Amino acid sequence: MPLLHSLLYRAPKIALNKIPVSPVSLFLAPWVVPISSPVIADGAVAICDGRIISVGGAASLQAQFAQSRVENCQGVLLPGLVNAHIHLELSAYRHIPQPTPDQSFCDWIRSLLQLRQTGEISVDDTSEAAHQMLEQQCNSGIILLLDIGNTIPVSPATMQSPGEITFLLELLGPDAKSEEQVLARINSLPDSVSATAHAPYSTTAGIMTALKKRAERLAHIFSLHVAESADEVELLRTGQGCFREFLEERGAWDGRFPRPGKLTQGAVDYLADLGLLDANLLCVHCVQVSKPEVKLLARNGCKICLCPGSNRFLGVGVAPLEMMLNHGLLPAIGTDSMASNEALDLWREMQLLREDHPGVSPAQILAMATLGGAQALGRQQDFGTLAPSRKASLLNVNSPALERAKDAEQLVDILTGGGQPEKLCWISEDGYSKV
Template sequence: MQVLNPGSGLWIIRLSARDLPLPFFKPSLYRAPKIILNENPVSAVSLFLAPWVVPISSPVIADGAVAIRDGRILAVGDASILQSQFAEARVDGCQGVLLPGLVNAHIHLELSAYNHTPRPTPDQSFCDWIRALLKLRQAGDISAHETVRSARQMLEQQRNAGTALLLDIGNNILAPPASMQTPVEINFLLELLGPDAKAEEQVLARIGSLPDVVSATAHAPYSTTAGIMKALKKRADRLGHIFSLHVAESVDEVALLRTGQGCFREFLEERGAWDGRFPRPGKKIQGVVEYLADLGLLDANLLCVHCVQVNEQEVQLLAEHGCKICLCPGSNRFLGVGVAPLERMLHHGLLPAIGTDSMASNESLDLWREMRILREDHPCVSPARILTMATLGGAQAMGRAQDFGTLAPGRMAGLLNVNSPALQRAQDAEQLIDILTGHGQPDKLCWISGNGNATV
């Protein structure tokens, strides 16, 4: 559908509950399916040996092993000890490294066909990039079929690059999960927005009519009224799913909330959606996180994506409320919006996740590349911490650490086996992690599933 403001041009294309095919609202259709890697459980133990095992939650193990049974990890440790402990196990030797699958905590699959969105020039603003993307989406040159096809291809690329779990944010439900089958587990959030009071009334009505099987979230403070964000946050808390929000991605967003000026005000005025809501009367808000705190939205169920333009006080606020953070360094570099203060976040005890964002705002949706960019942007942060962000950080941010993010007893047995000449030359754990996070995607990558089968 097209969300319009009276007397204005098009704001943005968005999906409402009225536009969703209501006869198809079934839990099996719209709730992200759990991918069970072991479809034929057996009681036998499979033992996988490797020169290096990287559990993430415990030290790297040289000449290590992972024991799995019925789709779950049974034990992780020294190969000789586990071979003795599980003498009847089927034993398979792997080359290179065993580690948990990566977690992409922020991706827009529906934008996979928009890789031709122009990169902003140094003299352009963040709003100019939004205008360019909206122009492409509203032109209608990319069909629904092409959108779904590109999303499927991206899912395949994610799996082939070592991603086990991802959080997909979209304005449309692209297709029933049955037609998007992939070994990657997808958690999907339908993204809604409304920039002014008139749009808020419409969107609140849509929120009220959404079936509980559809998880929904808000876009960003600059595009979504406080009333909509509060309603969606309350709904997310009731349904028990993460509430993901674009937060402090650019200086333009901060300027809007602080002064009511800047390119976002111009952008909203162009669409007849400026109602003077910023700056808030009687409030001296200095940043986006302060604004969210004032609305009562900060808690452990909030996932703040980007967090580039946040100050010391705001990082402390996020930490005090147990909020989650997801950094998208490749997208930030593409858009020229700055570098998130990762060191400050780590100092306050936060472990950010990593996301790739979309092909409209990134050259490549590759978590290995994202780790390498983080290494370049933050040379003082240890490679081990960055690898933890790409695995356990994402699993924790999505509330899935009981299944993903580490190699530990009880976790799902989707083991990632990677290898390269550089990895084979690693002399110790420090060199190994340096190569994993700084050399890009390894030459060879395969999955070992819960039934003990390896897939390239």
Template sequence: MSSPVHSSLFAEKTLKSATSCSPVSLYLAPWVVPVSSPVIRDGAVAVSDGRILAVGSSSSLQAQFAGAGIETCQGVLLPGLVNAHIHLELSAFTELPRPTPDETFCDWIRSLIDVRQENRMAPEETARAARQMLQQQHAAGVLLLLDIGNIQSSPLSVTTHAAHVVNLLELLGPDAKAEERVLARIASLPDSVAATPHAPYSTTRGIMTALKQRADRLQHIFSLHVAESADEVELLRSGQGCFRAFLEERGAWENAFPGRGIDSRGTVGYLEQLGLLDSNLLCVHCVQVSEEEVRMLAERGCKVCLCPGSNRFLNVGIVPLELMLRHGLLPAIGTDSIASNEELDLWREMRILREDHPGVNPARIMTMATLGGALAMGREQDFGTLAPGRKAIFLNACSPALQGARNMEQLFDRLTGGGCPDKIRWIGEG
């Protein structure tokens, strides 16, 4: 994973070589939001050789880099957004209805399975919808995505698109028969394929621990759906509820829950007992977690990704964000798939977080959508902030509301509460 020491050495090296011979470009704007340092009024970003050299006030950088090419921008310069949880291969499944109040999370899973079986799509059709979704994401300011999919030979992995996509192959198997098959598959996977489990309710302990050992060996992120619904916690705690009925329906109920000798008070506690909690673990959702579990996640350096739009769509509750921040977690944000969300728009996700958590500082929510995502994916040396050494690809966002912001508080309020800005332009591409 990334190392801050490496990042700073790299930044120095870049600065030296660039100042000696490479041309420097300066981008000036009324507002610069570096995320890792305070907002700069009338700020500038200096770039050279595809990396950021410096971020500062417009006057100081113009003096420091006299002779640099200058571009004056309107609005705000900020890092590209990070969507830390999406399922691109589900992009064609736009028709799934929002569950009614008397439907359970398991009912939604049944609908998804049925729709996927009824509408078996040609691989080209799946890939086309996924590429279109990726284009939409990028056009709306997303630079880095963590994509979870069940198709191993997905044409998505050879995308030539400008967004940076990390693909994880998602594996699952709820009973002994499936475990045998999945373990054999894991053993035959090439090292170039990063694989991860779906969720504790759908994946046996044997599969999860085998995938964790493999992820540690290959040094890639270990991401799974965690504590998304109260139904999941009920299954782990007592072996009852709609998930038990769902597993029974499919002939996959083996009395695995509550696990013998395992204290299954919650999903995070369950994962802890399996030895899965560490800084390589990315827990997606974490809606139904106790304070004890939040503390455990923070102490072990685990990463968390919130999907507020999906949680609202599926009516599974509201994440304890204030608690997470108080314990020192900086969650990432994801849209999840179009099968469980009205639209996949990270600006809307920020707005939903604002609505659900009016006490949380909007600047923190902006940090989650950028640096939080980069940290969750171990890519903070390249993405998530405007700082020396980072990739020189960033956003210029513009709208009358942003241009009318009179101070930093108004700026963050409008960035996180106003939806996607009217104009999004990428700087540093092509």
């Protein structure tokens, strides 16, 4: 597993010979899955002052920390999962019909906008569904969540401990008329609101560039939907297709594609031309990307988030995961929203990735759900792996299938292919916390 080993050596090291002053808690388990190093049978994690101080075999850590408080756990200890793309505000929109084979991506957008405009789903319904979904995310082992929304929530959702949520206000405007209004809004936003762009097909280059600069100034991630459908690429390349019709219907087509004198190969190529590719960019979906575009993403240190459940629901294709991994990229995983997915369950998303990419190892898929997500959100110093200096928030899972695992390979196969384990709880320094 060269990828995982290279990740291990990139992890920051702490002085292991430093003697902790505070009491040490030692959590022992039949299996410890650090992600950044091989799975440990009969393993242990030592915690002190809210941070992991050591991970290793149970016997050696018990000898090293002889005075520690010891807890015996069942099943598996692993880092919390990261959902790097969700729209909580669409949690009540579960009745958008799945596009039929003769319908386009734009037909699904029409259905979504129609339902939003009818006012059938009230502000209270939206808020209640969002809060319920957030609780469900934490109860399913999500420790970090990136939430994207078109409106600033009236009662902002906070995640129960140990989870953390980041909210990005998503802005869009496809033509010169809306660009002026959106740029004025960006200038009037307080710095306490982090904002991002929707997608290249819905947001002018001027808006995307202004939002990207603002994100850099405020030091937060810049996330946008990129290369989700072939229709998007068609618009950027030729100025034709269902998006052209859709924008014309709404009086928002001003003929900006194809760009005069520019041959656009795809959505990533377009963003590269705008100078938006860097380590602060999180490209969500990346289904319709070419090999040169994957190389561009890798060369610029961009982050990727795959949403296999949403892509399957909308019938837009399958992202070239093997190509991304071969170029040294470790994508994150996102569920997207209830408007474009049957369930917002990261365990299910791992199962879908296993089905779509039988050549990708289960260990790499588990690394995507943990470390890939933490890196995408710029939080790998705290989350994504069980390693010294990471936050002491461990996920403890168990099931009859996991108990029957004979070796590390079988264990990771079940973790990524078996869906959400029956038993799941969080462990912190003080012990267990219920979910």
